[in-house]
Amino acid sequence: MIKLTAIEKYYENRVIKTYVLRDINLEVKKGEFVSVMGPSGSGKTTLLNIIGMLDAPSNGEYYFLDEPVHAMNEKKLTELHKTYIGFVFQSYHLIDELTVYENLETPLLYQKVSANERKGRVAETLDRFNIVAKKDLFPNQLSGGQQQLVAIARAVIAEPKLILADEPTGNLHSDQGKEVMELLKELNKQGTTIIQVTHSESNAAYGKRVIKLNDGWIDK
Amino acid sequence: MVRNYFKIAIRNILKFRLYSCINIIGLAVGIACCIAIMLFIRDELSYDGYNEHADQVYRPVFFATFNGREIRSAMSPAPMGAAISHDLPEVAAYARMHYEGSCVIRYQNKTFVEQKFLWADSTLFDLFTLPFVAGDPKTALTQPNTVVITESTARKYFGGDNPIGQILNRDKQTEYTVTGVIKDVPQNSHFHPDFIGSLTTLQDSRDPNWLSNNYFTYFLLKKGTNPKEFEHKINKELAAHAGPQLRAVTGVSLEQFLSAGNKVGYVLQPLTSIHLNSHLQYELEQNGNISTVYIFSAIAVAILLIACINFVNLATARSEKRAKEVGIRKALGSPRSHLVWQFMAESILMSGAAVILAVGIVELLLPLFNGTADKKLSLNLLSDPWSVPLLAGFAIVVGVIAGTYPALYLSSFRPVEVLKSEKRRGGRESFLRNGLVVFQFAVSIVLFIGTLVSYNQLKYVQTRDLGFDREECVVISRTEDLSSRIQSFEHELRENQDIVSVSNSSAVPGRQWGDSGFWLEGTGADKLVDLQTMSSDLDFAKTYRLQMAGGRFFSKEHPSDTAAVVVNEEVARLFGMKDIVGKCLVLPLGNAGNTRAETKKLEVVGVVKDFNYHSLHEPIRPLVIGLMPDTSAGSFVTLRLAPGNHLNTISFIEKVWKEYAGNEEFNFNSLDNSLQELYTADQRTSKIAGAFSILAIFIACLGLMGLAAFITERRTKEIGIRKVLGATVPEVIALLTAQFAKWVLIANVIAWPLAYFIMNKWLQNFAYRTEMSLWIFVASGVMALIIALLTVSAHAVKAATANPVESLRYE
Numbered sequence A: 001m002i003k004l005t006a007i008e009k010y011y012e013n014r015v016i017k018t019y020v021l022r023d024i025n026l027e028v029k030k031g032e033f034v035s036v037m038g039p040s041g042s043g044k045t046t047l048l049n050i051i052g053m054l055d056a057p058s059n060g061e062y063y064f065l066d067e068p069v070h071a072m073n074e075k076k077l078t079e080l081h082k083t084y085i086g087f088v089f090q091s092y093h094l095i096d097e098l099t100v101y102e103n104l105e106t107p108l109l110y111q112k113v114s115a116n117e118r119k120g121r122v123a124e125t126l127d128r129f130n131i132v133a134k135k136d137l138f139p140n141q142l143s144g145g146q147q148q149l150v151a152i153a154r155a156v157i158a159e160p161k162l163i164l165a166d167e168p169t170g171n172l173h174s175d176q177g178k179e180v181m182e183l184l185k186e187l188n189k190q191g192t193t194i195i196q197v198t199h200s201e202s203n204a205a206y207g208k209r210v211i212k213l214n215d216g217w218i219d220k
Numbered sequence B: 001m002v003r004n005y006f007k008i009a010i011r012n013i014l015k016f017r018l019y020s021c022i023n024i025i026g027l028a029v030g031i032a033c034c035i036a037i038m039l040f041i042r043d044e045l046s047y048d049g050y051n052e053h054a055d056q057v058y059r060p061v062f063f064a065t066f067n068g069r070e071i072r073s074a075m076s077p078a079p080m081g082a083a084i085s086h087d088l089p090e091v092a093a094y095a096r097m098h099y100e101g102s103c104v105i106r107y108q109n110k111t112f113v114e115q116k117f118l119w120a121d122s123t124l125f126d127l128f129t130l131p132f133v134a135g136d137p138k139t140a141l142t143q144p145n146t147v148v149i150t151e152s153t154a155r156k157y158f159g160g161d162n163p164i165g166q167i168l169n170r171d172k173q174t175e176y177t178v179t180g181v182i183k184d185v186p187q188n189s190h191f192h193p194d195f196i197g198s199l200t201t202l203q204d205s206r207d208p209n210w211l212s213n214n215y216f217t218y219f220l221l222k223k224g225t226n227p228k229e230f231e232h233k234i235n236k237e238l239a240a241h242a243g244p245q246l247r248a249v250t251g252v253s254l255e256q257f258l259s260a261g262n263k264v265g266y267v268l269q270p271l272t273s274i275h276l277n278s279h280l281q282y283e284l285e286q287n288g289n290i291s292t293v294y295i296f297s298a299i300a301v302a303i304l305l306i307a308c309i310n311f312v313n314l315a316t317a318r319s320e321k322r323a324k325e326v327g328i329r330k331a332l333g334s335p336r337s338h339l340v341w342q343f344m345a346e347s348i349l350m351s352g353a354a355v356i357l358a359v360g361i362v363e364l365l366l367p368l369f370n371g372t373a374d375k376k377l378s379l380n381l382l383s384d385p386w387s388v389p390l391l392a393g394f395a396i397v398v399g400v401i402a403g404t405y406p407a408l409y410l411s412s413f414r415p416v417e418v419l420k421s422e423k424r425r426g427g428r429e430s431f432l433r434n435g436l437v438v439f440q441f442a443v444s445i446v447l448f449i450g451t452l453v454s455y456n457q458l459k460y461v462q463t464r465d466l467g468f469d470r471e472e473c474v475v476i477s478r479t480e481d482l483s484s485r486i487q488s489f490e491h492e493l494r495e496n497q498d499i500v501s502v503s504n505s506s507a508v509p510g511r512q513w514g515d516s517g518f519w520l521e522g523t524g525a526d527k528l529v530d531l532q533t534m535s536s537d538l539d540f541a542k543t544y545r546l547q548m549a550g551g552r553f554f555s556k557e558h559p560s561d562t563a564a565v566v567v568n569e570e571v572a573r574l575f576g577m578k579d580i581v582g583k584c585l586v587l588p589l590g591n592a593g594n595t596r597a598e599t600k601k602l603e604v605v606g607v608v609k610d611f612n613y614h615s616l617h618e619p620i621r622p623l624v625i626g627l628m629p630d631t632s633a634g635s636f637v638t639l640r641l642a643p644g645n646h647l648n649t650i651s652f653i654e655k656v657w658k659e660y661a662g663n664e665e666f667n668f669n670s671l672d673n674s675l676q677e678l679y680t681a682d683q684r685t686s687k688i689a690g691a692f693s694i695l696a697i698f699i700a701c702l703g704l705m706g707l708a709a710f711i712t713e714r715r716t717k718e719i720g721i722r723k724v725l726g727a728t729v730p731e732v733i734a735l736l737t738a739q740f741a742k743w744v745l746i747a748n749v750i751a752w753p754l755a756y757f758i759m760n761k762w763l764q765n766f767a768y769r770t771e772m773s774l775w776i777f778v779a780s781g782v783m784a785l786i787i788a789l790l791t792v793s794a795h796a797v798k799a800a801t802a803n804p805v806e807s808l809r810y811e
C-alpha cells in the first residue's frame, strides 16, 4: 500500500540545512498495523505527515497504492487523502468553531455522504466513543482527553483504509487508552491499515511491527 | 454543504463581533454612499430621457468667434427652424421656444410674478412628451393669444374650476386664453415651463432676421439621420440665408467677414446631453455639470474601495485565527475550492448584511441628501421591481470584490505549516496590508484636501473684490413697468437720508446681460466684436462705486451723452487701444428687411475699471454701457443704503413702491445675496463632497481600529515582556502607534501631489481662483494623522496598561 524509497526531509535556511528525515525506505502492506517509536524530535510526526500527504518530502519517492505521490498535483493529493486516510493529530486539531457533532460530520461532508447516512454514522460514532452527552459542546468546552477522543472518532468515522494516528492516547486515562487501542485493533482486523506513533511500549505492542526512528534515521 | 458554510460564517460573524461590526458598518456606510451617489448620477443621466423621441431631438446652438473672442449661445435665429425644415428632408418636425424673463400674471383678483413663462410653436408637443390633461396638443398653440399651463399652475390660478377657456393677463399687456393643461414637467427636464404661450402671439417670431439669435430651436430628425451631416448642412443653409442679410446690414459679405478670421456656425446638441454638457450663454435654465457626475462617481468608487480594503485587511490580519481551521479542513479532505467558497460565503453574507443596513441608512438620510443636493431622489424599494434584485446583485459583487483575495489567501495555507505552530501567520502579508492602509489614507487625505480647497475657493469667490462695492446695496427688480414714472420714483427715494444713492439700469451684476456686435469707427463690419451691453442712468457708477480708469461717467452737464457710451477696460484691450476715450463705436441697427446698411455711432466718453458683473467662473467680458433714455425704465433699481439698520429704510422703499406700482409685487433682494446665489451649485457639490470625505475617513478609521485591535492583541506577549523588563506605559504606546503614524505619513506623500493635480483641474472652472496654499495640505495631513492616532490609541493604551502577568499567563 505504501512504499517510501530514499525519502529525505530537511529544512534549510540561509545558514544551515537541518535534516529531519534521512534515507527512509519503508514499505507498509495493506492490513498492517505499524507502530513508530523514537525520542522526541526524531521525526515521527514529520514522517506521518508525509505518509498522510500533508507534507511533501524534500527528496525521494513515495508510492501510495502504486501511484507516485511525489509527482501529484494538489488536487489529486487532496482527493487521495480524503478517500483513503483518516488522521489523528498529536495536538487533536478540532475545529474550534464547530461543535463535537459537527466536527465529526465534517469529513463525511467532504465525501458527499448523504444527510441521512451522515446522521446515522455520527450518532453511531458518538455512541461508540461514549461522547453522546458532549455532542453539542465546542472543543474549548472539553478536556484534553475528551478532545483527543473526538479527534480519534473523527478519524475513523469515514471508515478510511488507512489510519494515521500521532500519539492517539497521549492524554487519555490508561483504561480509556486501552479501549482506543482495542478499537484500533478491531478496525485493523477488519482490514484497515494503521500506522501509529507512540511513546508507550505497551501500546506499541498492539502493532505487528515496530519502526524505531532515531535522529531521522530508521534503526535497523 | 452550503448550509454548513453559512452556519460557520454566521458563527464566525457572531464570535468575532468587533471584527464583524467594523466590516459590516464600514461596508454599510460605503454602500450607502454608493447607493445615494448612484441615485444621484442616475437622475443626472436621465435628463430629458422621458421624451419619447429623446434620441432624435437636437438643438442647434451658436458658436462663433468674432475677432478672437468666442461667443457660445444656446439660441438661434427666428427663421432658422422653418427654413431648415423646409429645405432639408431629414427634419420630421421643429419647434422653437422663446423666453423673456419674469412677468406678472393676473387672473381676476389673483396676481403672481411668474418666472417660467415660455412661448413655443404649436409643434412643441410633437418633439417633447408633455402629456395633456385637458385640451388638444395638435391645436392648443396654433392661435395667437393662447396658452397651455401645467396642472399645478391650473390649481394655483383656478383651484378646482375648469381652466380651459379662462383668460390670463400677462403684464397688463396681453391676454391669453387657456387652451390646454399638461401634466407638470418632469423634474429631470432641462426646462420647466409653467406657462407655454403660443409663439405666433409674438410679432417678432416672424422676423426673418438670421443675424440675431433669440430663439431656442429644436429639430426632430427622422430616424437614421446622421447628426454630423445634418449639422454640416445647417451651416451651409446659414451661409445661404444669413450671407445676403449680413451684406445688407453691414455692407460686408460673409466671405469677407470669414476671411478676416471670424467664425460663425451652429453646433448640434443632442437633447439628452444638454443637461450635463451645455453651459452656454442664455440657457433655458441652469444646467447640471458632467464634472459633478465624474467627481461623485470617483468618490463613490473611492469610498467603496476603502470599505472593501477594510474587509481584506481585517480578514488577512486575523488569518492566523482562521489558519488552523483551514489546516484541519484540508487535512480532513477539503479541496481548496470548498474553502474558497466557504470564505466567499462569509464575505457575501457580510456584504448582504451591509446592504440591508445601507438601505436603512439611505432611507433615513436620503431626505437630508436631497435637501443638500436639491433633488427628489428616492429608493423606491417596493415600487421599483428592479431595486431588490439590483441590491442583491450589489451585495454579491461587493462580497466578491472584498472576499476574493482573503478567500484565496486563507485557502492557500498548507496544513502542516499552519497546524504545527499557530503563531506564525499574518506577518508575511503585512506589506500588502500596509500598502492598502496607506492607500485608504491617501484617498481620504485627497478628499480632505479637495474639500478644503473647494471651501477656500468658494469663500474666495464670495469675498473677492469685484471692482464694485457689493455691501449695503439692495436691488428692486421688475421696475420696467414704471416706465416714465421711474424718475419721480427715484427722486422720492433719494429724499430719504438713509438712501445714499439710487440708480436705474437694464441689468445688475449676477444677472443675464445682453450682447450686441460693434465695430470701431474707421474699421468695418469684418472687424465686428461681440460686446456685452446694458444701459443705466447717470448714477450707476456712483451707486456701485465703480472706479473710472479714464474719461468720465455720464453726466447731466453733457446732454449729448444720449449718444455716448462708457466701456470697461476690457473693450479698450480688445481693440488694442491705450486710450479709447473720444473714439466712436459703431452699432449696426440693421433690420434684415432693410436693404440699406443703417448704423448708429456712439462716442466713448469714459472707461470704467473692470468689474466682475458675472460669476467668477467667467472672465470679465468687454462691456458697453449706454445711457438709459429718460422716457423708459430699466428692469432694476439699485439703492445704496447708509450703513446701519436697514429695516426702516426697506419698509420706506416698499411704501414708495406701493405708491408707484400699486399692488405689483415688491421684488427685492440684497445685492450680496443675489451674488451668493451664483455659487449655489458649487456650494452644493462642495458640501456633498465634504460630507462624503468625512465618511471616507470614518470608514478608513474603522478599519484602522480593527487592525490596531488585532496587532496589539498579537503583540500582547511582547508588551508583557517589555513591561516586565521595565518599559513605561508611554513608551509602549509610542511603540504601538509609531507604525500607524508612519503609514499616514507615507499616505500624505502620495496624496499631496495627487490632490494638487486634481484640484488644480477643478479650479480651472473658475476664471478667478485662490492659490492652493501649503497650509491646506499640511492641515489635511495633520488632521488625518491625529484622527488615525486617536483611533489607534484606544487599543494601544489598553494594551500598554494591562497587567503583564495577565498577558503572559497564556502561552
Ligand SMILES: Nc1ncnc2c1ncn2[C@@H]1O[C@H](COP(=O)(O)OP(=O)(O)OP(=O)(O)O)[C@@H](O)[C@H]1O
Binding pocket: A011, A018, A020, A038, A039, A040, A041, A042, A043, A044, A045, A046, A047, A090, B420
Ligand atoms: N518548520 C521547521 N523548521 C525547522 N525544523 C523543523 C520544522 N518543523 C519541524 N522541525 C524539526 O524537525 C524535527 C522533527 O520534528 P517532529 O515533529 O517530526 O518530531 P517528533 O518525532 O514528532 O517529536 P515528538 O515526539 O516530540 O512529537 C524536530 O527536531 C523539529 O525541530
Ligand SMILES: [Mg+2]
Binding pocket: A044, A045, A046, A090, A166
Ligand atoms: Mg510528534
